[in-house]
Amino acid sequence: MAKRAKPHATGKTKPGDTSERVGVVELEKRGVNVKDLIEKLIDAAGAEFTTYYYYTILRMYLAGHEDYKEICEDARLEDRAHFELITPRIYELGGTIPRDIREFADRAGCPDAYLPAKPSAAEILTVLLEAERCAIRTWSEICELTFGKDPRTYDMAARILNEEVEHEAWFIELLSKERDNTIRPSGHFRRGEPGEAPYSKNRGFYNP
Ligand SMILES: [Fe+2]
């Protein structure tokens, strides 16, 4: 019987060459600008990390609103899960997060979610809502850049986007009721555990 050809046995990358990644070459072949993608992922990871930090403060100042605190806590822990999920991908693609955390915070793709000067529940919920909206714009862009070309980054970005869309809906519900006494249901019911991250955290990924 004639030997079947193995078309994928070799390619552009020389056998044993560790300076090149086939996992990157194949993306470039399909039109992904990997250098740009890495930069966008670092900005996005920076936003997840800083948001995790700022939400810690915002949650504290929701004092007296146990329901708001709990929902803010889910969004906070899920942002940490997002940072954990996407950071290894930056390294797989050949990138690195900055050596200095100050640089990382400065280049975050979303504004600092500062505690408002008058930290009423409505003011804090407004900051939370706008932070989620920035996250949706960020992950939608990553999904668009990778769709049909980089299934691994796309899958991670889509998982994160799933949760960001939920977070926006939660804060619309809460702000609308708190500030305007208007009912705009989000479909939310509490997570099983704080920060459960049903889409972005699962056993299939190393993501403690
Ligand atoms: Fe997030």
Ligand SMILES: [Fe+2]
């Ligand atoms: Fe979020």
